[in-house]
Amino acid sequence: xxxxxxxxxEISVVEKEDVTLDCVYETRDTxxxxxxxxxxxxxxxVFLIRRNSFDEQNEISGRYSWNFQKSTxxxxxTITASQVVDSxxxxxxxxxxxxxxxxxxxxxxxxxxxx
Amino acid sequence: xxxxxxxxxxxxKTRGQHVTLRCxxxxxxxxxxxxxxxxxxxxxxxxxxxxxxxxxxxxxxxRFSARQFPNYSSELNVNALLLGDSAxxxxxxxxxxxxxxxxxxxxxxxxx
Numbered sequence: 001x002x003x004x005x006x007x008x009x010e011i012s013v014v015e016k017e018d019v020t021l022d023c024v025y026e027t028r029d030t031x032x033x034x035x036x037x038x039x040x041x042x043x044x045x046v047f048l049i050r051r052n053s054f055d056e057q058n059e060i061s062g063r064y065s066w067n068f069q070k071s072t073x074x075x076x077x078t079i080t081a082s083q084v085v086d087s088x089x090x091x092x093x094x095x096x097x098x099x100x101x102x103x104x105x106x107x108x109x110x111x112x113x114x115x
Numbered sequence: 116x117x118x119x120x121x122x123x124x125x126x127x128k129t130r131g132q133h134v135t136l137r138c139x140x141x142x143x144x145x146x147x148x149x150x151x152x153x154x155x156x157x158x159x160x161x162x163x164x165x166x167x168x169x170x171x172x173x174x175x176x177x178r179f180s181a182r183q184f185p186n187y188s189s190e191l192n193v194n195a196l197l198l199g200d201s202a203x204x205x206x207x208x209x210x211x212x213x214x215x216x217x218x219x220x221x222x223x224x225x226x227x
Protein backbone atom coordinates (compact mmCIF):
# COMPACT_ATOMS: atom_id res chain seq x y z
CA UNK A 1 0.00 0.00 0.00
CA UNK A 2 1.16 3.50 -0.67
CA UNK A 3 1.77 6.00 2.09
CA UNK A 4 2.94 9.59 2.39
CA UNK A 5 4.40 11.00 5.57
CA UNK A 6 4.85 14.66 6.36
CA UNK A 7 6.45 14.62 9.76
CA UNK A 8 6.30 18.37 10.29
CA UNK A 9 2.82 19.27 11.45
CA GLU A 10 3.51 22.98 11.85
CA ILE A 11 6.39 25.27 10.95
CA SER A 12 6.69 28.92 11.86
CA VAL A 13 9.29 31.21 10.31
CA VAL A 14 9.99 34.89 9.99
CA GLU A 15 9.68 36.54 6.60
CA LYS A 16 12.73 36.15 4.33
CA GLU A 17 13.85 32.95 6.02
CA ASP A 18 14.28 29.82 3.91
CA VAL A 19 12.10 26.86 4.88
CA THR A 20 12.08 23.21 3.83
CA LEU A 21 9.02 21.00 4.02
CA ASP A 22 9.76 17.28 4.24
CA CYS A 23 7.92 14.48 2.46
CA VAL A 24 8.67 10.76 2.66
CA TYR A 25 6.70 8.22 0.65
CA GLU A 26 6.24 4.47 0.46
CA THR A 27 5.27 2.55 -2.65
CA ARG A 28 5.91 -0.84 -4.22
CA ASP A 29 5.53 0.46 -7.74
CA THR A 30 8.46 1.45 -9.91
CA UNK A 31 6.28 3.93 -11.80
CA UNK A 32 4.68 6.62 -9.72
CA UNK A 33 4.10 10.36 -9.54
CA UNK A 34 4.70 12.83 -6.74
CA UNK A 35 2.90 16.11 -6.24
CA UNK A 36 2.90 19.14 -4.00
CA UNK A 37 -0.25 21.19 -3.38
CA UNK A 38 -0.81 24.41 -1.45
CA UNK A 39 -4.03 24.95 0.50
CA UNK A 40 -4.59 28.55 1.63
CA UNK A 41 -7.29 29.36 4.19
CA UNK A 42 -9.86 29.59 1.39
CA UNK A 43 -9.61 25.80 1.10
CA UNK A 44 -8.86 25.31 -2.59
CA UNK A 45 -5.93 23.01 -3.31
CA VAL A 46 -3.48 24.72 -5.65
CA PHE A 47 -1.25 22.51 -7.79
CA LEU A 48 2.46 23.33 -7.48
CA ILE A 49 4.45 20.53 -9.10
CA ARG A 50 4.29 17.00 -10.54
CA ARG A 51 7.31 14.74 -10.75
CA ASN A 52 7.48 11.22 -12.17
CA SER A 53 9.57 8.47 -10.66
CA PHE A 54 12.00 8.37 -13.56
CA ASP A 55 12.95 12.03 -13.33
CA GLU A 56 15.19 12.75 -10.36
CA GLN A 57 16.25 16.15 -11.56
CA ASN A 58 15.70 18.85 -9.01
CA GLU A 59 13.42 21.65 -10.09
CA ILE A 60 13.39 25.35 -9.36
CA SER A 61 10.51 27.70 -10.01
CA GLY A 62 11.11 31.19 -8.74
CA ARG A 63 11.43 30.98 -4.96
CA TYR A 64 10.30 27.34 -4.94
CA SER A 65 12.56 24.34 -5.37
CA TRP A 66 12.06 20.62 -5.05
CA ASN A 67 14.55 17.88 -4.21
CA PHE A 68 13.58 14.35 -5.26
CA GLN A 69 15.73 11.49 -3.94
CA LYS A 70 14.59 7.95 -4.75
CA SER A 71 17.31 6.47 -2.57
CA THR A 72 15.65 7.93 0.51
CA UNK A 73 12.08 8.00 -0.88
CA UNK A 74 11.88 11.71 -0.25
CA UNK A 75 10.48 14.65 -2.17
CA UNK A 76 11.25 17.79 -0.19
CA UNK A 77 10.06 21.30 -0.94
CA THR A 78 12.04 24.45 -0.17
CA ILE A 79 10.76 28.01 -0.18
CA THR A 80 13.54 30.57 -0.41
CA ALA A 81 13.08 34.03 1.11
CA SER A 82 9.64 33.19 2.47
CA GLN A 83 6.83 35.73 2.35
CA VAL A 84 3.67 36.17 4.39
CA VAL A 85 1.62 35.06 1.36
CA ASP A 86 3.32 31.67 1.56
CA SER A 87 1.38 30.94 4.74
CA UNK A 88 -0.79 27.92 4.01
CA UNK A 89 -1.07 24.18 4.49
CA UNK A 90 1.17 22.27 2.09
CA UNK A 91 0.38 18.72 1.03
CA UNK A 92 2.61 16.13 -0.56
CA UNK A 93 0.79 13.44 -2.58
CA UNK A 94 1.58 10.19 -4.39
CA UNK A 95 -0.09 8.54 -7.38
CA UNK A 96 0.94 5.05 -8.42
CA UNK A 97 1.11 4.10 -12.06
CA UNK A 98 -1.70 1.69 -12.84
CA UNK A 99 -3.97 2.88 -10.07
CA UNK A 100 -5.57 5.50 -12.22
CA UNK A 101 -5.18 8.91 -10.76
CA UNK A 102 -5.89 8.11 -7.15
CA UNK A 103 -3.87 10.48 -5.00
CA UNK A 104 -2.66 9.50 -1.57
CA UNK A 105 -2.01 12.62 0.49
CA UNK A 106 0.13 13.23 3.52
CA UNK A 107 -1.36 14.91 6.56
CA UNK A 108 -0.04 18.29 5.52
CA UNK A 109 2.33 20.87 7.00
CA UNK A 110 0.93 24.17 8.27
CA UNK A 111 3.43 26.88 7.35
CA UNK A 112 3.12 30.25 9.04
CA UNK A 113 5.32 33.08 7.82
CA UNK A 114 5.40 35.97 10.27
CA UNK A 115 6.23 39.53 9.20
CA UNK B 116 -10.61 28.82 -19.52
CA UNK B 117 -12.65 28.51 -16.37
CA UNK B 118 -11.31 26.35 -13.60
CA UNK B 119 -13.10 23.59 -11.77
CA UNK B 120 -16.43 24.71 -10.36
CA UNK B 121 -18.33 23.15 -7.49
CA UNK B 122 -21.74 23.80 -6.01
CA UNK B 123 -22.96 24.56 -3.49
CA UNK B 124 -20.18 26.30 -1.57
CA UNK B 125 -21.61 25.49 1.82
CA UNK B 126 -24.31 23.12 2.96
CA UNK B 127 -25.90 22.31 6.29
CA LYS B 128 -27.85 19.08 6.71
CA THR B 129 -29.13 16.97 9.57
CA ARG B 130 -28.36 13.35 10.30
CA GLY B 131 -30.19 10.89 8.08
CA GLN B 132 -30.68 13.33 5.22
CA HIS B 133 -29.34 12.98 1.71
CA VAL B 134 -27.03 15.39 -0.12
CA THR B 135 -25.95 15.94 -3.74
CA LEU B 136 -22.77 17.81 -4.57
CA ARG B 137 -21.95 18.98 -8.09
CA CYS B 138 -18.76 19.51 -10.03
CA UNK B 139 -17.86 20.79 -13.49
CA UNK B 140 -14.36 20.01 -14.73
CA UNK B 141 -12.03 22.18 -16.75
CA UNK B 142 -13.08 22.35 -20.39
CA UNK B 143 -11.50 19.48 -22.31
CA UNK B 144 -10.89 17.32 -19.25
CA UNK B 145 -12.84 14.05 -19.30
CA UNK B 146 -11.99 12.69 -15.87
CA UNK B 147 -12.92 13.80 -12.37
CA UNK B 148 -12.10 12.62 -8.90
CA UNK B 149 -13.80 13.25 -5.58
CA UNK B 150 -12.04 13.61 -2.22
CA UNK B 151 -13.19 14.08 1.34
CA UNK B 152 -11.11 16.28 3.62
CA UNK B 153 -11.90 16.18 7.31
CA UNK B 154 -10.65 19.15 9.29
CA UNK B 155 -6.96 18.88 10.08
CA UNK B 156 -6.31 15.95 7.75
CA UNK B 157 -5.23 15.35 4.18
CA UNK B 158 -7.84 14.65 1.50
CA UNK B 159 -9.05 11.06 1.17
CA UNK B 160 -9.91 9.58 -2.24
CA UNK B 161 -13.58 8.69 -2.75
CA UNK B 162 -14.17 8.11 -6.49
CA UNK B 163 -12.70 8.63 -9.91
CA UNK B 164 -14.70 8.77 -13.15
CA UNK B 165 -13.51 8.78 -16.73
CA UNK B 166 -15.82 8.99 -19.72
CA UNK B 167 -18.80 8.27 -17.42
CA UNK B 168 -17.27 5.05 -16.13
CA UNK B 169 -16.11 4.52 -12.55
CA UNK B 170 -12.34 4.08 -12.59
CA UNK B 171 -11.68 3.75 -8.90
CA UNK B 172 -13.30 3.78 -5.51
CA UNK B 173 -11.80 4.54 -2.14
CA UNK B 174 -12.60 2.99 1.21
CA UNK B 175 -16.00 4.60 1.71
CA UNK B 176 -19.34 2.95 2.52
CA UNK B 177 -22.06 2.33 -0.05
CA ARG B 178 -23.87 5.42 1.22
CA PHE B 179 -21.49 7.29 -1.05
CA SER B 180 -22.18 7.15 -4.78
CA ALA B 181 -21.32 9.23 -7.80
CA ARG B 182 -21.91 9.55 -11.49
CA GLN B 183 -20.56 11.43 -14.45
CA PHE B 184 -22.66 12.95 -17.20
CA PRO B 185 -22.07 13.18 -20.98
CA ASN B 186 -20.76 16.73 -20.56
CA TYR B 187 -18.20 15.32 -18.02
CA SER B 188 -19.73 17.09 -15.05
CA SER B 189 -20.22 14.93 -11.99
CA GLU B 190 -22.38 14.48 -8.93
CA LEU B 191 -21.47 13.00 -5.57
CA ASN B 192 -24.36 11.66 -3.53
CA VAL B 193 -24.30 10.78 0.13
CA ASN B 194 -27.27 9.04 1.76
CA ALA B 195 -28.19 8.67 5.42
CA LEU B 196 -25.79 11.38 6.53
CA LEU B 197 -23.79 10.89 9.69
CA LEU B 198 -22.09 13.50 11.85
CA GLY B 199 -18.76 12.12 10.65
CA ASP B 200 -19.59 13.06 7.06
CA SER B 201 -18.98 16.70 7.95
CA ALA B 202 -16.03 17.69 5.80
CA UNK B 203 -14.79 19.64 2.81
CA UNK B 204 -15.61 17.73 -0.37
CA UNK B 205 -13.18 18.42 -3.17
CA UNK B 206 -13.60 17.68 -6.84
CA UNK B 207 -10.56 17.42 -9.12
CA UNK B 208 -10.39 17.70 -12.87
CA UNK B 209 -7.74 15.44 -14.37
CA UNK B 210 -5.59 16.38 -17.33
CA UNK B 211 -5.11 13.41 -19.63
CA UNK B 212 -1.64 11.98 -20.17
CA UNK B 213 -0.28 13.79 -17.12
CA UNK B 214 -2.54 12.54 -14.30
CA UNK B 215 -2.28 16.04 -12.87
CA UNK B 216 -5.35 16.91 -10.83
CA UNK B 217 -6.67 20.45 -10.58
CA UNK B 218 -8.99 21.02 -7.66
CA UNK B 219 -12.11 23.08 -7.29
CA UNK B 220 -12.90 25.31 -4.31
CA UNK B 221 -14.78 22.53 -2.54
CA UNK B 222 -18.14 22.17 -0.84
CA UNK B 223 -18.13 22.45 2.91
CA UNK B 224 -20.74 20.09 4.33
CA UNK B 225 -21.87 20.34 7.93
CA UNK B 226 -24.05 17.60 9.36
CA UNK B 227 -25.91 18.48 12.56
